[in-house]
Amino acid sequence: MSRIHVPVTVRWSDLDAYGHVNNVQLLRLLEEARIRVFWASSSPDAPSTAVVEAGPDAATTTLIASQRIDYLAPVPFHREPLDVQLWIGSMGGASLDICYEIRSPAGEEPPSVYARAATTLVLIDTATQRPRRLTEAERAAWRPHLDDPVDFRRR
Amino acid sequence: MSRIHVPVTVRWSDLDAYGHVNNVQLLRLLEEARIRVFWASSSPDAPSTAVVEAGPDAATTTLIASQRIDYLAPVPFHREPLDVQLWIGSMGGASLDICYEIRSPAGEEPPSVYARAATTLVLIDTATQRPRRLTEAERAAWRPHLDDPVDFRRR
């Protein structure tokens, strides 16, 4: 039920000529949050969900099957990290739906919700290049963060 | 009915550590295609659809309300420009849905379809910061490119 909070720092270069964080760069920020949350790491501050041994040279490759994002408000430059909140919208056999909210820096009152998004991610066996099933360890690590998927505005 | 073909050149830097064009960068390529197709330009090779006087200093600002993308196949580095195909999925009062297919370079047989995507774009009056209606000139320029929206795989 609980969301994972990932502080993600905006770079000045994420702004475009309109002076706001570019709409494509918001997906870049989600990518950074996702990697920190799911990819296994020996870092002491890695979250308990960081259990996928993924990467170009690892046994598992993560493949993005689809993405969807609703933009709710323009994102100005912030020196403080944005509060990116992640949770699991659903787990399938070899895939999972990751849901996100991008919010103003933690502590800012009232908080702004800048965007809601979802990514469908498939775990691929690097050797066979075929989808592989989620492991029990992965399911156990992620189950506490299962919640309703994002309710997108359109259709 | 007819799609607009925009050649968009991949940069080597669009590849990520997996050696393919990064999933976020595909939305970057769509942004480039979209700007060339819709933003007014005095360039002689600008398409007839390039009629929005948009930009930070112009009377109209374009705002991205939402995006959705299905990734169908990894995109390798190509020296030849990809064949990005655009069409209009629907026109609303102040918004339009732009649909895309990202395909392998024109002339490659058989062609690969790498991704399908859609962007909902809202036209904003820069002075009032409120949505403004599509003009008759815009509707006339875009009507020949109306076609069925992308049929996304999920939900």
Add this chain to the structure above:
Amino acid sequence: MSRIHVPVTVRWSDLDAYGHVNNVQLLRLLEEARIRVFWASSSPDAPSTAVVEAGPDAATTTLIASQRIDYLAPVPFHREPLDVQLWIGSMGGASLDICYEIRSPAGEEPPSVYARAATTLVLIDTATQRPRRLTEAERAAWRPHLDDPVDFRRR
């Protein structure tokens, strides 16, 4: 004499197809460090050197006149922020030379020095678009960080 230490987080997307932080992206990391060190900010953790009221809508625009960088070792992906060290190599009438070392995350022993670089930055009066002199407040804020410029390897 003292260097300013700026923790700068690498993004996974800064890696290129070689699996290292891309050489151009290292200049991106320097840009982020430079903005945090020099641009005025109301943030409580902004350093005492952050005194230039700069930006597109501000009275001062910063203009990069030249850059130079020596790459010493490939930079792998790190979850912990890199230790970017900045100092002032010289102050002119309207310009300053900013020097940098990009090092492995603070606390890593022995530390790696990945790159050394310098940027010549000119302060421009936004209204006149002409260089403007460094103020006394700027000189006072930066003088404690004056040190020998980078000794580049070549020529």
Add this chain to the structure above:
Amino acid sequence: MSRIHVPVTVRWSDLDAYGHVNNVQLLRLLEEARIRVFWASSSPDAPSTAVVEAGPDAATTTLIASQRIDYLAPVPFHREPLDVQLWIGSMGGASLDICYEIRSPAGEEPPSVYARAATTLVLIDTATQRPRRLTEAERAAWRPHLDDPVDFRRR
């Protein structure tokens, strides 16, 4: 003696919040030009200088040892490709100095010179990870493009 002309397309996303092509992105454009000029390719429009069999999976890896750039004028958004001119400033045993001028699109009169730059590139044997000597084929391909190195403004 002759320079190699590479048309390089600016992306709208290369602009930063100042509304000009970002200073770091100019090095990105140089990277794209360099790859098209030096990396071997089966593409019919690859130049005769494209003879390095380089890349992550190839026998040769190219390593950037240093870069230097003078910025002469801000670069606005152009729909037409910039005219990036490359030549060889010097060839060493295992390295070469590549020189560049970034100019306004071909045909624009009078042409603007936006930046001058140089990259020192080392050829690395991927297997041993040690520098390897330029081959005779490489020297022969590049000799016609040897010319005086860039005369940088400072020091």
